[in-house]
Amino acid sequence: MSATDINKADEEETKTLDKQQIEAEEKEVMLKTENETTEDDVELRHDDGPVKAALSGDITEQGREVKPKFIPIGAIKMPGFFTRNSDREKSKEEEAIEKETDNDKNQEKCDEDKSKQRFQFLQTCPFTKFLQQTPKENDGDSIGAKKGFGLFNVRYPKLFQKHSATEAALASMETLEDKLDTPNDGMENVKLDVTDEQEGKVATRLPLKERIRQKKFIIDDIMVCGVTILVLLAVIVGIVIGARSGPPTERPLRLGRYITTQTTCGLVEGILDDQVYNFYSIPYAVPPIEDKRFTYAQPLNNISMCWNGTLEVHEPGPLCLQFLENGTITGDEDCLTLDVVTPHVRYDSPLPVVVLIGANTLAGGISPAQPSAMYARTKEVVFVRPNFRLGPFGFLALDILSNSKYPRTSGNYGLSDLIAALQWIKYNIKHFGGDAESVTLLGHRAGATLTAALTTVNKAQKLYSRVWLSSPSVIFPGDSLEQSQKANEPFKQISKCNDVDCLRRISQLEIMTATPDTWLGSDINSLPVADELKRSWLVLDGDYLRTHAYESWDAQKEAKNSGKKKVFKPMVFGTTQHSGHSDVLRMKYMNWTADIVEKMVNESYIGEKNLTNEVFKMFNKSYEGLVELISSIRTLCPLISLARLRLVVPMYVVLGSGPGGGIAASGMADINSDIEAILGTFDSEMPEQRRFMAAIQQLFYYYVWHGQLPGPETGLIAIGQDLLAHHGLPACDLLIQEDVVPRQAHID
Numbered sequence: 068m069s070a071t072d073i074n075k076a077d078e079e080e081t082k083t084l085d086k087q088q089i090e091a092e093e094k095e096v097m098l099k100t101e102n103e104t105t106e107d108d109v110e111l112r113h114d115d116g117p118v119k120a121a122l123s124g125d126i127t128e129q130g131r132e133v134k135p136k137f138i139p140i141g142a143i144k145m146p147g148f149f150t151r152n153s154d155r156e157k158s159k160e161e162e163a164i165e166k167e168t169d170n171d172k173n174q175e176k177c178d179e180d181k182s183k184q185r186f187q188f189l190q191t192c193p194f195t196k197f198l199q200q201t202p203k204e205n206d207g208d209s210i211g212a213k214k215g216f217g218l219f220n221v222r223y224p225k226l227f228q229k230h231s232a233t234e235a236a237l238a239s240m241e242t243l244e245d246k247l248d249t250p251n252d253g254m255e256n257v258k259l260d261v262t263d264e265q266e267g268k269v270a271t272r273l274p275l276k277e278r279i280r281q282k283k284f285i286i287d288d289i290m291v292c293g294v295t296i297l298v299l300l301a302v303i304v305g306i307v308i309g310a311r312s313g314p315p316t317e318r319p320l321r322l323g324r325y326i327t328t329q330t331t332c333g334l335v336e337g338i339l340d341d342q343v344y345n346f347y348s349i350p351y352a353v354p355p356i357e358d359k360r361f362t363y364a365q366p367l368n369n370i371s372m373c374w375n376g377t378l379e380v381h382e383p384g385p386l387c388l389q390f391l392e393n394g395t396i397t398g399d400e401d402c403l404t405l406d407v408v409t410p411h412v413r414y415d416s417p418l419p420v421v422v423l424i425g426a427n428t429l430a431g432g433i434s435p436a437q438p439s440a441m442y443a444r445t446k447e448v449v450f451v452r453p454n455f456r457l458g459p460f461g462f463l464a465l466d467i468l469s470n471s472k473y474p475r476t477s478g479n480y481g482l483s484d485l486i487a488a489l490q491w492i493k494y495n496i497k498h499f500g501g502d503a504e505s506v507t508l509l510g511h512r513a514g515a516t517l518t519a520a521l522t523t524v525n526k527a528q529k530l531y532s533r534v535w536l537s538s539p540s541v542i543f544p545g546d547s548l549e550q551s552q553k554a555n556e557p558f559k560q561i562s563k564c565n566d567v568d569c570l571r572r573i574s575q576l577e578i579m580t581a582t583p584d585t586w587l588g589s590d591i592n593s594l595p596v597a598d599e600l601k602r603s604w605l606v607l608d609g610d611y612l613r614t615h616a617y618e619s620w621d622a623q624k625e626a627k628n629s630g631k632k633k634v635f636k637p638m639v640f641g642t643t644q645h646s647g648h649s650d651v652l653r654m655k656y657m658n659w660t661a662d663i664v665e666k667m668v669n670e671s672y673i674g675e676k677n678l679t680n681e682v683f684k685m686f687n688k689s690y691e692g693l694v695e696l697i698s699s700i701r702t703l704c705p706l707i708s709l710a711r712l713r714l715v716v717p718m719y720v721v722l723g724s725g726p727g728g729g730i731a732a733s734g735m736a737d738i739n740s741d742i743e744a745i746l747g748t749f750d751s752e753m754p755e756q757r758r759f760m761a762a763i764q765q766l767f768y769y770y771v772w773h774g775q776l777p778g779p780e781t782g783l784i785a786i787g788q789d790l791l792a793h794h795g796l797p798a799c800d801l802l803i804q805e806d807v808v809p810r811q812a813h814i815d
Contacts (some may be wrong), residue, residue, distance in 0.1 A: 199264060204423025214764040310378070318412045327382075328412050328498045331491075332373035338381045338406075341440040344412050346382030346499070348404040351485065351491035355456065356401050360571045361468050363480060363610075364403060379486035388575060389457040392592055397431075397578050400460060405453040405488055408438035409500045417502035419771050420492065422531070423452040424485065424514035425742075428589045429604035430458045430582075431814045433455060435739050436511040436606075446768050447503055449501035453488035455517075456481045459582050462604035465559060466552045471567040476548060481677040482524070486611075489530035506531045507771045511742045512591075513815040515539030516605075522636065523609050525621035533637040535767065537742050538591075538646055541705040542814045543616040544605045551606040557583050591701050591738070592649040594671035596809035620714055637774055640710045641719040646738040647697030653690065661688035668696070678805060681792055685798040691734065693725075702738075704799035705812035717776055719766065719784040721759075741786075758788040766790060 213387045220722025273281070278288065320326050324339045330349065337346035353365040355370055367373060370380075387402035411418065437721070438450035455461065464478030493503050508531050510518030515536040520543065521527045522534060562581035564570045586602060605612065623635040656663055663686055668679050673696075679688075686692040703720065710718040723736040743749035744760045751757045763786050769777050778784065783793035802808045 070125075083169040086168065089157070119327055152163075186572055249659075267426065299742050312809045320532075326412055327377060330495045330498060332367045332378040333375070336377050336379050336381070337412075338640070341444075342405075342410075342445050343440045344409050345407075345440070345498075346407040347382055349378075349380050349407065350403065351405050351453065352487045354401040355403060355460070355480070358571060360400070361463060361477065361480065361567070362472070363483035364491055366487050373662045385454050386433070387454050388460055388579065390428075390579070390582075392432055392588075394530050394587075396576075400575050402454045402456070403484060403487070405451055405491070406438060407422070407496075408443045408450040410447060410449075411500040412498075413500050414497065416506075417497060418447050418449050418500055419453060419505040419507065420496055420501040421505070421507050421509050421771060422489070422492065423450060423509055423511075424455075424518050425452075425511040426457060426513040426517075428587075429462060429516070430587045432513070434511050434514060435746070435748060436509065436514060437741050437746065437748075439748070442764075446764075447773075448768070448771060449496065449499060451488075451492055451496070451501075453485065455484035455488070458604075459578055462606070463550065463555065463558065464551045464606045464608065465555055465570075467559070467565065467567050467570070469548070469552065474610060476608045476610050478548070478551065479608045479611045482520060482605070482611050485517060485521060486524065486527050486530070489527060500543060504532065504777075505771075505774075506533075507533045509537070509742075509745075510535070510539060511537045512539070516543075518734055518815045520605060520612060520616060522638065523614070524614050525685065526611070528636075531636065533639075535639050535770065536641065538642045538702055539640070539706075540815045541709050541809050541812045542601070542603065544603045544607050544612065545615050547608055548607060554602070563768065589813060589815060590713050591813040592652050592697065594667060594673065595700060595807070596670075596672055597675055597809070599672075599681045601814055617713060629631060633734045638714060638716045639718070639770060639776065640706050640714075641696070641714060641721070641741060642702045642706055643721040643736040643740050644692070644703070644723045645694045645698055645735045646702045648694045648735050648737045652694075659688065659690035659693070664688045664690070664693045667693065672807065672811060673700075676807070678801075678807075681801060682798075685801070691736045692733070699796070699798050700802060700807060700811055701813040704796070704802050704807075705809035707796065707799050708803055708809050713717060717778075717784065719763075719786050721763070722785055722787040755788055760787065761787070762786055762790050 127560055201662070209254060247393065318328060320339060325336050326339060326344050327334055327336045333348070335349055337344050349561045350367060351483045352367060353359060355362065355364065366461055383406065384398040384404050386397060388396065388398040388400055391397060423436040423438060425436025426432055427434060438452050443450050461481030462478055468477035469475045496503050508518045516539045518534055519536055519539050558581055559565065561583070562570070562573065562577065564573065585600060607613065625637045665679070666672060668682060673679060673682055678731055681694060706718060710716050721736045723734055740749065741763060744763045749756065749760055751760050766776060766786065778790065785793040786793045799808065
């Protein structure tokens with residue numbers, strides 16, 4: 068390094084900060100002057116000439132280039148607020164910033180001029196001109212139509228347009244420079260040429276209501292709406308899923324056919340058959356064997372009485388011990404079980420429950436009241452059929468039994484079984500898809516007699532909703548317990564048992580054979596005779612049955628009329644026109660003649676009262692006429708008397724042959740016709756039979772679902788091929804007037 072350089076360096080070090088800053092400013096001014104001179108030369112050398120440039124407004128009177136002003140919309144120059152006083156002396160920092168900005172602008176301008184000179188030959192290329200051409204004015208849909216963009220200059224949404232910080236700084240500095248050049252002469256309004264970009268900025272500054280009114284939406288609005296809709300959909304889906312949470316709608320199957328549900332005593336596994344779920348022989352009470360023989364039913368209310376694991380109930384169990392019509396014995400003593408047939412095993416949308424209580428007599432006899440898989444599925448109901456004790460195991464009342472416990476009573480064990488079964492239904496039927504608040508008791512024959520007795524038991528009032536009685540007996544026990552025990556003394560003599568231990572020790576067969584033959588059978592298929600033996604299995608035990616049924620019904624009606632809590636439950640009575648028909652009676656004579664029919668009537672209680680001629684004015688002298696007479700005396704007229712005079716409830720009669728008759732094929736409407744038609748086991752080969760089935764099913768299942776009949780609440784309904792109003796039975800009026808009915812009604 069030379070001495071001169073060393074001296075210069077030392078001199079630079081010795082300079083003060085002010086001197087250095089002044090020299091830098093002088094250099095910048097010199098550079099600026101040179102750049103302006105260069106620009107003026109370039110512009111003057113342009114082909115268009117300085118005159119055209121001056122006319123275009125790019126060069127001022129002094130020849131200096133004037134740059135376009137960028138002022139935001141609504142900008143207003145206000146004195147002393149956003150403007151500087153040109154008379155005020157600039158500070159050193161402001162001068163430095165201003166010089167630095169000018170240098171940057173001059174440098175960019177130089178680079179731009181150099182690039183123009185360097186690539187000027189490309190402007191003559193036809194393809195380049197095509198890319199740079201602007202769309203036509205009438206092509207409003209072209210891209211870049213508003214701003215003159217070329218073919219590949221795609222307009223992006225304003226939300227995604229980026230503006231560099233340098234551009235913003237330059238715009239601010241240029242605006243500031245213009246303000247400095249403008250004298251402070253007060254407020255001045257500036258009219259601006261708004262561009263698309265500025266319109267987008269204005270739209271973003273507008274309130275939401277104003278944007279909606281002017282229909283100027285931005286992408287932010289669309290995005291917010293989309294997010295809001297997605298959130299609402301998510302909330303709705305969450306609410307729906309939450310509402311449907313819980314147990315599954317239908318329980319899963321094992322191996323495609325076995326289904327498990329729960330009871331108060333443990334799990335049970337049923338089987339899928341004929342598109343319904345069958346649960347056979349589910350225990351509902353403690354087995355009535357050994358020391359539990361001749362005692363009231365005890366519910367399974369202790370865990371020690373229940374089972375471990377899952378109880379398989381795939382197959383039907385034995386019936387209770389009973390006598391059949393042909394005198395044979397069937398069943399088992401351990402029989403307190405029930406069957407459930409249901410179309411669904413679920414907890415939502417529970418179905419009405421129909422409890423089938425059937426028996427031909429209280430001594431036994433298999434009833435046609437059996438669950439129907441087809442009608443459980445098509446009518447959407449749950450069928451339950453409980454087993455209950457019959458004969459001596461179900462109704463034996465003896466003094467040695469009454470004295471063995473407290474309170475001192477005996478008999479009606481079968482009635483207690485039904486109450487225990489109804490209690491089981493109340494607590495468990497929800498696990499089988501049934502509604503415990505909609506339970507219809509469908510009783511048939513002796514089962515209907517027991518069902519009618521249940522309506523008088525206080526313990527059963529809250530266990531059912533309505534009652535349908537098919538051909539019940541209207542004769543109920545009226546004797547005291549002591550009288551009934553004396554009437555049953557022959558059983559003690561035959562069994563040779565004088566204490567309760569003996570009765571519980573002897574075998575089942577010994578119990579059945581000790582039953583007198585006079586206790587068996589039924590008088591429903593015969594004409595009444597003088598001094599006819601009347602014996603009822605039911606007794607006024609003082610616990611379940613305390614008063615006569617008629618007295619209990621009268622008290623319930625009075626409570627209903629007075630508005631008390633004890634309300635009479637809905638009840639429907641019904642029977643068939645030929646309930647006295649039986650195969651045994653039909654086969655008694657090969658050919659039924661008028662003389663045979665007249666002889667049988669004269670030998671009956673009707674002949675003793677000299678009513679034969681009066682009767683044959685209403686019934687013909689044929690087998691069919693004889694059956695109608697028997698049915699009227701034993702079943703039909705006693706029920707009409709009960710329904711019309713005492714209970715004031717609706718009653719139906721299934722018609723046989725004749726105009727509008729329902730059983731046109733055989734001409735007979737036997738005692739099982741109504742119950743078989745309701746449950747779908749009726750032989751319906753002819754159109755008349757199918758219409759009869761449809762009519763009675765409409766009546767019954769409407770009652771099950773709604774708790775009332777579709778027609779009037781009272782009155783007599785004739786069911787043939789249609790539902791018709793019955794206009795009266797003059798034969799019943801005659802028999803009731805002559806005191807034949809209900810004294811000679813059939814008894815179970």
